[in-house]
Amino acid sequence: MCRPGGHLRLSLLRRPTSDEAPGTTETPALEVGGFVPFSSTDWPGKLAAVVFVQGCPWRCAYCHNTSLQPKRRGDGMAWGEVVEVLGRRVGLLDAVVFSGGEPTLDAGLPAAISTVRAMGFQVGLHTAGLDPARLKALLPLVDWVGLDVKTSFTDYAEVTGVARSGTAAKRSLAHVLASGVAYEVRTTYHPALLGDAALIDLARGLEAAGARDWVLQQWHEQDEAANESRAAHAAAGDAPVPLLAATWRWPPAALLDTLREVGPALSLR
Numbered sequence: 324m325c326r327p328g329g330h331l332r333l334s335l336l337r338r339p340t341s342d343e344a345p346g347t348t349e350t351p352a353l354e355v356g357g358f359v360p361f362s363s364t365d366w367p368g369k370l371a372a373v374v375f376v377q378g379c380p381w382r383c384a385y386c387h388n389t390s391l392q393p394k395r396r397g398d399g400m401a402w403g404e405v406v407e408v409l410g411r412r413v414g415l416l417d418a419v420v421f422s423g424g425e426p427t428l429d430a431g432l433p434a435a436i437s438t439v440r441a442m443g444f445q446v447g448l449h450t451a452g453l454d455p456a457r458l459k460a461l462l463p464l465v466d467w468v469g470l471d472v473k474t475s476f477t478d479y480a481e482v483t484g485v486a487r488s489g490t491a492a493k494r495s496l497a498h499v500l501a502s503g504v505a506y507e508v509r510t511t512y513h514p515a516l517l518g519d520a521a522l523i524d525l526a527r528g529l530e531a532a533g534a535r536d537w538v539l540q541q542w543h544e545q546d547e548a549a550n551e552s553r554a555a556h557a558a559a560g561d562a563p564v565p566l567l568a569a570t571w572r573w574p575p576a577a578l579l580d581t582l583r584e585v586g587p588a589l590s591l592r
């Protein structure tokens with residue numbers, strides 16, 4: 324997931340352990356890939372803890388959290404440990420945000436949402452909309468959704484590496500907008516992966532779908548996480564992530580004007 328804060332850095336040690344999360348034996352516990360106990364950026368306007376859920380089948384060329392892509396089990400924090408930490412933050416945090424990886428694909432997510440809600444937290448969800456049906460079922464359970472929209476819906480495979488991923492994302496967007504849940508639609512801007520024509524097409528697509536606003540967020544090349552990401556993609560045999568000029572730039576002013584003209588209200592982050 325392309326979160327506003329960028330790369331995930333684990334704040335607690337990984338350790339193999341049996342999971343002791345509340346719930347029945349029929350419901351698998353959430354597969355936790357990482358945990359950030361305090362964030363002011365993952366749900367704008369809220370102080371939140373962020374639970375990173377392991378596993379994502381897409382292979383976005385700019386993914387900063389490649390360690391969360393494999394559906395590894397049993398080598399992260401147990402969900403029960405996360406609940407324990409959250410218990411000490413009741414009254415100090417507004418919310419818990421489930422991020423990833425792709426949290427909607429984890430069968431343990433509904434029970435995890437129910438647990439944190441019972442503790443008094445609001446619930447945020449980061450998703451790339453990989454599975455529209457699962458997302459639709461989860462929407463009544465959450466208070467806010469940060470929906471990643473990668474590029475023009477017809478160009479998705481160029482970013483995600485997965486055929487028809489744009490169709491899934493478009494359906495997910497429609498579900499979010501129809502649900503009435505508070506949301507943020509955001510797109511990571513990587514000039515080498517998101518050309519001008521695709522950006523304009525995306526702006527039109529968002530407007531046509533009824534999105535009221537849209538955030539373009541900066542892809543950070545000049546950091547350790549980007550280097551880790553590039554090395555991980557190279558090791559997996561993926562095409563190299565295109566390098567950017569040393570000085571990162573937003574789209575030119577004329578293009579931003581066009582996006583504002585044809586798309587939803589635009590902000591840059």
Ligand code: SF4
Nearest residue numbers: 324379381383386424
């Ligand atoms: S959707 Fe893309 S950016 Fe998000 S976790 Fe999956 S591969 Fe990474």
